Amino acid sequence: MGSSFIPELTDTENEVIRLLVEVGLKMNEARILVVFFRGAELTSREIERIADLRQPEVSVAITGLTKRKWVIVASLITANKGRPVKVFSLAEPVDAILDELRDGICEGHDQQMIMLSRIREIIRK
Missing domain, CATH: 1.20.5 (Single alpha-helices involved in coiled-coils or other helix-helix interfaces)
Structure with missing residues (x-):
């Protein structure tokens, strides 16, 4: 989390996304799930960058994945004032x-x- 270098999805990851969609997952859910397959905890902004999605698309997909109980959300309290940052990771x-x-x-x-x-x-x- 918080890395300045965020790699794009690889050709292999894009193939996994395609296969997940073919078995019935929604495209954006598949994209985000594959990002989590990397094993990282990520903020919404990091997910947007890696998966090449807009914030509303990430929000809708994350909601679907949390309903399936595949992704969990944790709040990260920062020293700055304002809202805590939400951090997402695989639950399974x-x-x-x-x-x-x-x-x-x-x-x-x-x-x-x-x-x-x-x-x-x-x-x-």
């Missing part, structure tokens, strides 16, 4: 997040298979 290990995504895909697939079976039953009547 990367593998746990990927397992949750996998389970959601499997569950969705099972539901689709049930619907197809029901369609067959209806058509055969």
Whole structure:
């Protein structure tokens, strides 16, 4: 946190983002999640710079990720007057997040298979 050099997303990270979107994550949530896969605690401003997103986009995506309980928020009290700075980090290990995504895909697939079976039953009547 607080580094003057903030690297851009790499080609590999962009590929991971693309894959996360294909499995059902929203684009901005995927971008931010991949930034957190680096293992850092970051402020909203740092996330904006690395993920190349605007503040409102970061805010909406962070809200979605915290609802899934994948990201936690902590307040960092500074010596300056004013609001505390919010610091964000992963709440779950990367593998746990990927397992949750996998389970959601499997569950969705099972539901689709049930619907197809029901369609067959209806058509055969």
